[in-house]
Amino acid sequence: MTGLLSAHNAQVLDAFLEVLYLEKGLSDNTLSAYQTDLRQLCRFLTQQDAAFSLVDITDTDIRAYLSHRQANNVSARSTARALSSLKTFIKYCLSEKIRDDDPLRHIKPPKVAVSLPDSLTEAQVESLLAAPDTALAVGQRDKAMLEVLYATGLRVTELVGLRLDQMSLLQGVVRVIGKGNKERLVPLGEPAIEALTLFLQQGRHELLKHSSDVVFPSTRGTQMTRQTFWHRIKHYAMVAGIQVHLSPHTLRHAFATHLLNHGADLRVVQLLLGHSDLSTTQIYTHVASERLTHIIESHHPRG
Incomplete structure (x- = not known):
């Protein structure tokens, strides 16, 4: 089930995740997090433009997605993680010569407060x-x-x-x-x-x-x-x-x-x-x- 995900975007995501699994040895949980973040991004932008292609994402697309998340009170930490997932995908696209520019170069991630972990005496x-x-x-x-x-x-x-x-x-x-x-x-x-x-x-x-x-x-x-x-x-x-x-x-x-x-x-x-x-x-x-x-x-x- 790809939902609003086009066959093309689903294929691109599968190829990206396969590279992460084979070359980076990332855990299933990490791969699942990347998949969830990028699918959410695709679904939102596909609603705006049915022909949206993840490999051609622009800084305008990204800013629209960030505004959408902010309007829906999505936490800064969650948004920072979503941008991190997209950053990894863009690096993959650049290394594979799928694109030659970085749409994130002028995008600043939201500031996330340092969360001190609970500990025990x-x-x-x-x-x-x-x-x-x-x-x-x-x-x-x-x-x-x-x-x-x-x-x-x-x-x-x-x-x-x-x-x-x-x-x-x-x-x-x-x-x-x-x-x-x-x-x-x-x-x-x-x-x-x-x-x-x-x-x-x-x-x-x-x-x-x-x-x-x-x-x-x-x-x-x-x-x-x-x-x-x-x-x-x-x-x-x-x-x-x-x-x-x-x-x-x-x-x-x-x-x-x-x-x-x-x-x-x-x-x-x-x-x-x-x-x-x-x-x-x-x-x-x-x-x-x-x-x-x-x-x-x-x-x-x-x-």
Whole structure:
């Protein structure tokens, strides 16, 4: 179903997404986001002109679309992402010699306020890590997952997709396949190694229903979904009495923030998180600075 999308525009989009998949190794979620953004753009402009062609989009077309989004109170963040998707498409068109000009060169993206991610205090993390009942196989698994997540700052998708050959408990490292199929080595730390050792020696065998190289199988013996794991984290947050709003990246944020609070170099944190751009990591300096400001205001005699 292409809806208002012409056969030509649908074909162009498919070719673009195929290049992103084959050459860039982008995830299904990222490809879906590009597709959604560009389809919405096409549908709007096709309503204005039935003969609209995405490869021939002009700055006038783009400005009309931006005005439409603003009139409908679409958030600046969403619009910035839509422009980013279009920018990637235009780069593709230029590299493939489909067009020789950039209609975005005079278009400024909307200003997006810096959004500070929710995080946990070190005490809250300790409470969360202590919540699973390690007398149970599921508790051993969840304890190991939480310890690994906090020790490494993995994305949840990277965590649930871990395979046995990606870990070396002897060397104390995990080899992570991140966005764009980029590999990085991240140290595990003693608490994570201890939790993993216990789970691999005991609980994992109880959960497995058949042979599998998944490190953290679900109760059905298959790879756990990120949604299931997040339900587990929310459960343990309730057990630990943690009131902070949790998102799929809360422990990842805590990992980065606590490292910076203890003096870690920003570029080291960038490597550990698998960020290709340092500016993505820099948001955590804002988080750390905000924590320090709060501490000073709360405890300094003249704060």
